Amino acid sequence: MNEEIYVASSVVDISFVVPMYNAEEKLGRCVGSLRAIEDRPSALMYDEEPSASYEVIFVDDCSTDATYAHLLRASEGRSNWTVLRTTANTGSPSEPRNLGLARATGRYVFFLDGDDEVDAGGIRAALAHADERSHDVVRGPVLVHYLGDDRRVLIDRISPEPDADAGSMLELIAREQSLNCSALWRRQLLIDHGLTFDAETRMGEDIVFTASALAVAESIGYVDSPLFHYLRQPGGGNSSMHYYSGRELRELVTSWQSVEDCFMTRGLSYLELHGDKTINYALRLVFRYHDRECIETDDVDIFSSFFTRNSKILSSIRFVDPHVAEFVAQVSVRGSEAFWEMVRPRLLISGHDLKFIKPAVSRLREWFDVRVDEWPSEIMHDEQLSKSLLAWSDYVWVEWLTAASVWYAQRIRPTQKLVVRMHRYELGRSYGDQIAQSNVGAFIAIAPHCLEDMIERFKYDRAKVHYLPNYYQVEAYDRADPEDEARLFRLAVIGAVPRRKGLLQALELLRQLRETDQRYSLSILGKTVSEMPWVAHDPHEQAYFAACAEFVREHGMEDAVEWVGWTDVRREAKNFGFVLSTSEHEGSHVGPGEAYCAGNQGIFLRWRGAEFVYPEAQVFEDLEQMADHVLRMRNLEVFNTVAEEGREFMKDSYDIGLFAERVRRLFQKVG
Numbered sequence: 001m002n003e004e005i006y007v008a009s010s011v012v013d014i015s016f017v018v019p020m021y022n023a024e025e026k027l028g029r030c031v032g033s034l035r036a037i038e039d040r041p042s043a044l045m046y047d048e049e050p051s052a053s054y055e056v057i058f059v060d061d062c063s064t065d066a067t068y069a070h071l072l073r074a075s076e077g078r079s080n081w082t083v084l085r086t087t088a089n090t091g092s093p094s095e096p097r098n099l100g101l102a103r104a105t106g107r108y109v110f111f112l113d114g115d116d117e118v119d120a121g122g123i124r125a126a127l128a129h130a131d132e133r134s135h136d137v138v139r140g141p142v143l144v145h146y147l148g149d150d151r152r153v154l155i156d157r158i159s160p161e162p163d164a165d166a167g168s169m170l171e172l173i174a175r176e177q178s179l180n181c182s183a184l185w186r187r188q189l190l191i192d193h194g195l196t197f198d199a200e201t202r203m204g205e206d207i208v209f210t211a212s213a214l215a216v217a218e219s220i221g222y223v224d225s226p227l228f229h230y231l232r233q234p235g236g237g238n239s240s241m242h243y244y245s246g247r248e249l250r251e252l253v254t255s256w257q258s259v260e261d262c263f264m265t266r267g268l269s270y271l272e273l274h275g276d277k278t279i280n281y282a283l284r285l286v287f288r289y290h291d292r293e294c295i296e297t298d299d300v301d302i303f304s305s306f307f308t309r310n311s312k313i314l315s316s317i318r319f320v321d322p323h324v325a326e327f328v329a330q331v332s333v334r335g336s337e338a339f340w341e342m343v344r345p346r347l348l349i350s351g352h353d354l355k356f357i358k359p360a361v362s363r364l365r366e367w368f369d370v371r372v373d374e375w376p377s378e379i380m381h382d383e384q385l386s387k388s389l390l391a392w393s394d395y396v397w398v399e400w401l402t403a404a405s406v407w408y409a410q411r412i413r414p415t416q417k418l419v420v421r422m423h424r425y426e427l428g429r430s431y432g433d434q435i436a437q438s439n440v441g442a443f444i445a446i447a448p449h450c451l452e453d454m455i456e457r458f459k460y461d462r463a464k465v466h467y468l469p470n471y472y473q474v475e476a477y478d479r480a481d482p483e484d485e486a487r488l489f490r491l492a493v494i495g496a497v498p499r500r501k502g503l504l505q506a507l508e509l510l511r512q513l514r515e516t517d518q519r520y521s522l523s524i525l526g527k528t529v530s531e532m533p534w535v536a537h538d539p540h541e542q543a544y545f546a547a548c549a550e551f552v553r554e555h556g557m558e559d560a561v562e563w564v565g566w567t568d569v570r571r572e573a574k575n576f577g578f579v580l581s582t583s584e585h586e587g588s589h590v591g592p593g594e595a596y597c598a599g600n601q602g603i604f605l606r607w608r609g610a611e612f613v614y615p616e617a618q619v620f621e622d623l624e625q626m627a628d629h630v631l632r633m634r635n636l637e638v639f640n641t642v643a644e645e646g647r648e649f650m651k652d653s654y655d656i657g658l659f660a661e662r663v664r665r666l667f668q669k670v671g
Helices: 028-039 067-075 094-103 122-133 166-176 186-193 205-216 245-263 270-289 299-311 313-315 322-343 358-366 383-392 403-411 448-458 485-489 503-516 539-554 569-575 588-595 622-633 636-654 656-670
Strands: 014-022 054-060 079-084 108-111 136-141 142-146 151-155 184-186 220-222 227-234 346-350 369-375 395-399 419-422 443-444 466-468 490-494 523-527 561-565 578-581 601-605
Touching: 014 028, 014 094, 014 485, 028 067, 028 122, 054 067, 054 094, 067 079, 079 094, 094 108, 094 142, 108 122, 108 186, 122 136, 122 184, 122 220, 166 205, 166 220, 166 270, 184 186, 184 346, 186 205, 186 636, 205 245, 245 270, 245 299, 245 561, 270 313, 270 322, 270 656, 299 313, 313 322, 346 358, 346 383, 346 403, 358 369, 358 490, 369 383, 395 403, 403 419, 443 448, 443 656, 448 466, 485 490, 490 503, 490 569, 490 588, 503 523, 503 539, 503 622, 569 588, 578 588, 588 601, 588 636, 601 622, 601 636, 636 656
Parallel strands: 014 054, 014 108, 054 079, 136 220, 142 227, 346 369, 346 395, 395 419, 419 443, 443 466, 490 523, 490 578, 523 561, 578 601
Antiparallel strands: 108 184, 136 184, 142 151
16 A cells, blocks of 8 residues: 555545446456556645545445456455445445445545546546535536547536536536536535435436435536546447336436426426436437336336426427427327327338338337338439438338438438348449448348348448348248148249349259159249340340240240249249249349248259358259259158248248347347
8 A cells, every 4th residue: 555645544535436247348447547546646636735545445236247356356455445245236336336335434425337437637626626615516527438439529518607606506517417426526415415326226316316416515516627437338338228118217207307306496497407408318218228018007107297297398398309309299298198109219111112121011010100211213202201201210221222322321310220221233233332331320131141242342341231131921921731742843933034043044953853753844933024124125135035945945845834924922832842043143032932931942053142041951052953852852741841841940030020120129239
């Protein structure tokens, strides 16, 4: 122990109280900032006086990792460092802070979170100011340190008058600062008024403590130096409260009401002064993270009653977020009746050709309030309608990495989240080069190999690119009759145009099979060449499909090959024992998956990535292997076993309910 720093007294100048829970991976910077004070004797020196004495009281909330052991090691040889432990995990920092406060001997107390850093210079300035002016509390700004990119931003700065009284300071703090509890508190003030943290509360306990203490303080000071550094982790804040069950909703509004009541004792309204910021921020989190399955009617009633009780004040506040403004207005008037109607996050689905996402809208509506803005073409849309729907939304999902994605990325607000889904077609387009990548929360790839292609082609940040597979409405397909043996000899291709779909390979497979068994046939479902003008007028495409027709004639398969055209695959897939994928390349190729859903089999001539999308046992290196598999499946019992395994694979991997849940989690993650 350095005698120059620590005085042999039962009372020290400052007690740092630091709650910890499962912090072994992130406590290093906090501990290091406290250790630096001891290692540098002048750290807390002011006015050329001896350095202020201090103590550190760590309180571990029964961590399940090695946090407690780390703290014990860090405190070895430091007589002014104490490590306490709760008897059982309490689930919030409140009880650990109270334990530390009860043990503290300092004239002043400073509450520091275990994943933040103390700023010795700010503490030194605050202590000097407190002693000079006999302040009960001294606050400062907060230095936010973004660990992902090392940015540093100073927030919560205020400019009080030099001789501002406690009432003026209270109003200024309420208007301009967050009510974090990391301030320099005179310990005797807390003792005299019996001020502690509510150990039963996990949401808002810090702002209630701060408001209660500020409301009784006779003198409040401010120094324009940060007292601590808030270390913001990559991908979002440090808050563990990204979850709102009924308990969190109740505690949120209870804490707001308690703060309002505290300020009212000084003739002020916290809601008038800071309600736009506090409620706006909190409700956006509630929209995003509420767990409807853990919210009861009583919870909604209590939550809604706050808004009806304070409707007069709230009606005077201009909330900048449209969803928040409408929520407050509706719930203030209609109470809990409006809660479920208004609390769902608002999802706008936009882009041209929405055939791949529209069938999922009904399932997405279980989680989201959904509106659709379908562009008539890749570049045409009603701009005023799109702007209106964008203003309404919390989340935007753009289907296809084309012009719509560029348009929305230029206009998305910082509080909104934009997700763009790329299929495969877009790799040959330039829109992905034009998009404002920094304004996109996530780029979606429909298959693992498409993810890699997107990153390579457009040089996107890998952290922004996510694999979110296509979905299937598995239960919507008519099921094949397990006794229908004839279907084992009926093959199909769903979508044979353009030539990259490999129709000629499918015809060759049919030829090989018919050498063994003449019962095999091939049906071609989907648009014909004449129905796709760009194909019909392309000489290479014309030559390819002419060769396919000649192949059929040459091998006498006219009666075994049928162009069916468009059909409802959900009704017809049951009739074809095998749906083929003989393409040169694909994103995920939906057609064979539909065969699985119907209780039949999809089989694949290997294209890059097929084995990561579908069962590898049905992915073949060449047509001979594929033909051998089809011939082995002439045993109905064996065929049905493989088909049922495929259907279970589709349910477990790609069912539409999974897709809706994945979309919900994705928006929470990028939020």
